[in-house]
Amino acid sequence: MRTYAYGFPKIGKNREFKRAVEDLWNKRLSEKQFQGQAETLEQCMLEVYSRYVDNFPIGEFSLYDNMLDTALTFGAYSCNDLDEYFELCRGKNALELTKWFNTNYHYLVPEIPANFKPALHWEKSKISYNKFKKGLPYFIGPFTFLKLSKGLKQENFKSTLLKLAAAYKEAIKDFKQVHIDEPAFVMDLTKEEINAAKEAYSIMQNGKTDIFLFTYYDSVDFLKELCTFPVKGIGLDFVNGKENFENIKQYGFPSDKILIAGIVNGRNIWRADIKKAVEFLKELSGYAKNIIISNAGPLYHLPVTLEEETLDGDISCLLSFAKERLYELSLIKKCYETHSISTTSWTNPISVLRNDDVINRIKKLKEVDFNKPVLFAERKKIQQNVLNLPAFPTTTIGSFPQTQEVRKQRADYRTGKITKKEYEIFIKNNIKEIIKLQEEIGLDVLVHGEFERTDMVEFFAEKLQGIATTKNGWVLSYGTRAYRPPIIYTDVQRKDPMTISEISYAQSLTKKPVKGMLTGPVTIIAWSYVREDIPISEVAYQLSLCLQDEIKDYEANGIKIVQIDEPAFKEKAPIKKRNWPDYFKWAVKSFKLASQSKAETQIHTHMCYSEFGDIINEIDKMDFDVISIETSRSKADILEHFKKINFQRQVGLGVWDIHSPSVPSQSEMQVIAEKAISVLPKENFWINPDCGLKTRRWDETMLSLKNLVSVAKKLREETKEEIKQGA
Numbered sequence: 001m002r003t004y005a006y007g008f009p010k011i012g013k014n015r016e017f018k019r020a021v022e023d024l025w026n027k028r029l030s031e032k033q034f035q036g037q038a039e040t041l042e043q044c045m046l047e048v049y050s051r052y053v054d055n056f057p058i059g060e061f062s063l064y065d066n067m068l069d070t071a072l073t074f075g076a077y078s079c080n081d082l083d084e085y086f087e088l089c090r091g092k093n094a095l096e097l098t099k100w101f102n103t104n105y106h107y108l109v110p111e112i113p114a115n116f117k118p119a120l121h122w123e124k125s126k127i128s129y130n131k132f133k134k135g136l137p138y139f140i141g142p143f144t145f146l147k148l149s150k151g152l153k154q155e156n157f158k159s160t161l162l163k164l165a166a167a168y169k170e171a172i173k174d175f176k177q178v179h180i181d182e183p184a185f186v187m188d189l190t191k192e193e194i195n196a197a198k199e200a201y202s203i204m205q206n207g208k209t210d211i212f213l214f215t216y217y218d219s220v221d222f223l224k225e226l227c228t229f230p231v232k233g234i235g236l237d238f239v240n241g242k243e244n245f246e247n248i249k250q251y252g253f254p255s256d257k258i259l260i261a262g263i264v265n266g267r268n269i270w271r272a273d274i275k276k277a278v279e280f281l282k283e284l285s286g287y288a289k290n291i292i293i294s295n296a297g298p299l300y301h302l303p304v305t306l307e308e309e310t311l312d313g314d315i316s317c318l319l320s321f322a323k324e325r326l327y328e329l330s331l332i333k334k335c336y337e338t339h340s341i342s343t344t345s346w347t348n349p350i351s352v353l354r355n356d357d358v359i360n361r362i363k364k365l366k367e368v369d370f371n372k373p374v375l376f377a378e379r380k381k382i383q384q385n386v387l388n389l390p391a392f393p394t395t396t397i398g399s400f401p402q403t404q405e406v407r408k409q410r411a412d413y414r415t416g417k418i419t420k421k422e423y424e425i426f427i428k429n430n431i432k433e434i435i436k437l438q439e440e441i442g443l444d445v446l447v448h449g450e451f452e453r454t455d456m457v458e459f460f461a462e463k464l465q466g467i468a469t470t471k472n473g474w475v476l477s478y479g480t481r482a483y484r485p486p487i488i489y490t491d492v493q494r495k496d497p498m499t500i501s502e503i504s505y506a507q508s509l510t511k512k513p514v515k516g517m518l519t520g521p522v523t524i525i526a527w528s529y530v531r532e533d534i535p536i537s538e539v540a541y542q543l544s545l546c547l548q549d550e551i552k553d554y555e556a557n558g559i560k561i562v563q564i565d566e567p568a569f570k571e572k573a574p575i576k577k578r579n580w581p582d583y584f585k586w587a588v589k590s591f592k593l594a595s596q597s598k599a600e601t602q603i604h605t606h607m608c609y610s611e612f613g614d615i616i617n618e619i620d621k622m623d624f625d626v627i628s629i630e631t632s633r634s635k636a637d638i639l640e641h642f643k644k645i646n647f648q649r650q651v652g653l654g655v656w657d658i659h660s661p662s663v664p665s666q667s668e669m670q671v672i673a674e675k676a677i678s679v680l681p682k683e684n685f686w687i688n689p690d691c692g693l694k695t696r697r698w699d700e701t702m703l704s705l706k707n708l709v710s711v712a713k714k715l716r717e718e719t720k721e722e723i724k725q726g727a
Contacts, residue, residue: 001281001291001336003053003329004260006138006179006214007298008045009322010061011476013305017041018480021063024082031082038063039131046132052326054292057179058135059125064089064108064479067148070140071110074167075121076149089479092662096150097478098611099571101183101217103267103301104485104527106478111151116160118167126174136179136212142168142204143197144184158196165200177210177232185226186218186241188577194222198229205230216262216297218575219243224251233258238280239265239296245284253288261288262296264320264328269302269487269529271320272328278335293332295325303473303484311468315489321473355466355491362541370592372623374599376649379625383602386560387513391719392673392687392712395445395652397606397628398517398563399453399692400434401701406451427452428505435509441702442709445561446514448506450694456519456565457527461486463498464546467528478659481695486528488539494546497553504557515604516554516562518547521590526568537586544594551597563604563628564595567691569619570612584618591622602626608654608691613641620647628652630690631672639679651680654690655711656704663700666707666714673711682719687712 011017020037023029029037042061049056062069068088071077079085088095088108095108125137142164146152152160172178185197204211210232219241220226226234236244238261253259261284264272285291305323309316320328374382413423434449453459461467468487476482499516507514521543530539551562569591573583595603605622608630612619616638619627631638631653642651653676655669669687677685687708693701 001293001333002055003333004055004292004294005049005053005299005326005329006057006060006295007266007300008048008056008326009300009302009304009475010041010045011300011304011474011482012041012044013307014472015474015482017476018482021480025086034082042128043132046134048323048326050134052323052330056135057138058132059128060138060179061128066107066140067110067145068095068108069122069124070145071149073120073122073124073139073171074118074145074164076110076112076116076118078121090660092660094657094660097659102571102573102575103217104475104477104483104568104571105301107148110145110149112146112149112160113151116152118160118164120167120170123171125171125178129175136177137172137175138179139168139171139181141180141182141184141213142200143193144182147184147187147193158192158199161196161200162203165203168200169204169206172204172209172211173206175209177212179212179214181214183214183216185215185220185222186237186575188575189222194225198225201229201231212258212260214260216240216266219247221576223247227251227254227257231257233260233292235260235262235294237262237296238284239263240267241296248284248287255289258290258292259284259288260292260294262294263332264295264325266295266297266299266325267301268532269319269321270532271318271324272332274328274331274335277328277332281332281336293329293336295329299325300476303470303475308472309470311470311487315468315487318489319487353490355493358491358493358542358545361545362538365541365593369596370589372592372596372599376623376625379599379602380650382599383560383625386600387602389444389513390712390716391682392685392715393444394687394709394712395443395515395628396438396447396689396705397692398447398456398515398565399450399694400447401696401698402451402694403698406430410452410454424501427502431502431506432509435506435514439510439512441705442713443705444512444712446506446510446512447517448502448514450517450692452502455483456692457524458484458486460498460519460524461488461528463496464492464494464543466490466492466542483527486524488525488528488530490531492539492542492546494549498550500550500553500557503554503559507558513561514559516551516559518550518562518564518594520564520566520569520605521547521594522572522587523566523568526572537590540586540590541593544590547594548596551595551601555598555601560600561602561604562595562597563606564591564624565606566591566622567606567608569607569622570615573615580615584615584621588618588621591624595622595624604628606691612638616641616645616647620645620649624649626650626652626686628654628686628688630654631676639676643679647680648684650684650686651676652686652688655687656689656708658689658691658693658696661697661700663703664707666710669707669711670714673715677715682715687715 020034024034097106098109100107129137146161212233213231214235216237217240238244263277299322302322306321409426412418430451431448438446458469461469470484473484474482503516521540524543554562603624604626605624606628655672656664
């Protein structure tokens with residue numbers, strides 16, 4: 001039995017990757033110093049691999065994102081230096097960001113040029129292989145690259161894929177073995193796409209390079225056909241793709257190929273049941289002659305290591321992060337080879353610590369509890385009478401820049417260097433300043449700035465019972481943006497108000513409405529590690545009831561607008577559309593349960609960086625009043641989908657890409673706004689940024705918001721003129 005691992009997190013135990021890249025951007029590191037630090041990080045990854053498993057990829061380390069690296073490798077884009085490379089990541093013409101399958105990792109979406117002539121332009125994996133002399137050279141597969149890119153017409157997909165396959169053949173010709181990721185093989189594919197993929201791999205096969213092809217995140221529907229592809233090994237996910245084993249039992253597995261069995265979870269952190277894993281391998285070996293054991297999906301969805309973590313409820317003994325997953329693989333191998341199990345069967349002692357109050361509240365829920373008694377059209381009239389907002393109201397998504405001083409004060413409070421009272425005074429002073437600033441700029445609906453919040457999920461996790469948070473469990477979301485996923489380990493309950501103090505104080509400073517800011521149940525689940533002993537829908541409803549209680553407290557304190565952020569609403573959907581109905585049933589219901597409120601309370605939601613067009617009907621079912629949604633990088637593509645269903649709810653399209661340091665001009669924002677009001681009723685259109693402003697600098701923020709308000713004022717003047725002419 002041999003072991004193989006891939007996707008080890010590049011972030012570093014103490015976020016060394018993030019610091020190195022951002023130090024380069026801020027000119028605290030020279031290019032040479034940066035390249036040295038990047039090489040050290042890659043070396044550290046390889047050393048961890050070597051300590052625990054028999055083999056691993058080389059060249060999977062990226063300075064930003066491997067989809068961009070693939071586009072550069074085969075000539076979809078070109079750049080001559082690091083400045084040009086990072087311009088594609090975060091500059092004025094940065095590539096669109098979207099979710100990587102149904103995970104919280106965002107990738108850069110290449111746009112395939114009309115004159116694309118695939119050819120080998122950058123031998124990234126070969127450079128790494130020659131440097132370190134170990135591992136299987138890593139590539140994202142040609143099918144996945146094209147399937148997840150944009151701009152390519154469907155009728156040109158096969159011909160482009162076959163040309164790209166010829167370029168891949170050139171890229172892999174000097175290697176004995178290569179690692180090729182094809183997660184798109186678990187998607188819903190047509191027969192034509194499957195045949196095109198097989199033909200592409202026939203072109204790539206040169207007779208001397210063994211291709212090890214990896215699929216993950218779900219099962220492969222065409223496994224019988226995949227087994228006929230000219231590859232040496234096939235990686236299958238047996239954790240998230242349960243149907244893979246059923247298909248193998250039905251069709252078998254070829255004796256001339258190696259099955260790379262993904263048996264330890266790459267997406268959740270509950271430690272593996274070693275006994276169960278060995279028993280599964282014994283059963284699997286009855287159908288597959290040659291097996292290598294591996295992780296089920298890349299490990300970069302996990303923090304680096306549990307070392308030095310002290311967690312709520314003493315749950316550390318139940319968990320495995322990336323490094324611990326490698327140890328589990330070595331332990332499974334040892335137990336399998338020696339025919340002995342040195343560990344007891346895994347059980348979760350936390351699961352018996354149920355909360356009767358929470359359980360009973362869930363049991364008492366009836367269908368009426370998920371539906372608002374007043375319909376949207378009537379609510380809209382009531383809310384406008386209460387709020388009296390101007391045409392094209394302006395707002396932001398929630399957070400404002402978190403300076404070094406804000407982060408320092410928060411850290412000092414956590415470590416006891418300042419008192420709770422001193423910290424609260426500091427936060428209140430920041431809230432007071434941001435309310436004044438928003439009024440001076442001329443925004444219509446204000447926010448309190450979220451200076452007290454580290455992360456939009458972690459902040460609430462720290463205030464809810466039944467959820468643990470980590471000290472150093474960082475995971476990359478995109479580029480250098482990292483977050484620490486909480487761990488939902490038992491029943492969730494809100495004992496005290498979570499945000500009332502800050503929001504009500506902000507509202508006391510202004511006559512303009514201040515939005516209460518909450519993170520939705522689906523997003524809390526998607527960006528956390530979730531218990532697996534009860535249905536996920538039950539976890540969602542527990543969270544929803546906590547948020548519903550918070551909204552009632554908002555209303556009691558005079559808050560008239562509440563935003564429930566659900567950026568993960570699409571991201572959490574299963575990859576295969578046949579599994580969507582069950583997911584959206586509980587996802588929609590969880591939002592509706594959370595947002596139960598008075599008719600005069602205007603409920604907003606926010607979504608970003610996913611493809612929402614194919615779920616627009618499910619979004620409409622959520623029964624919110626206003627949605628703010630990312631559109632700047634995607635060029636407002638979603639408008640056509642709003643148009644198709646005659647979307648009547650109010651919409652705030654993002655006119656400013658906040659993931660780029662570039663300040664958009666008034667005219668650039670106006671292009672998106674005018675495109676929007678050519679499709680949406682003018683009275684339904686809001687103007688806002690794509691997302692929160694936490695990562696931006698104050699100078700960028702001020703200039704951009706002034707331009708944003710100017711666009712709204714100009715549209716109001718033009719609308720007045722239209723009304724005069726009509727009269």
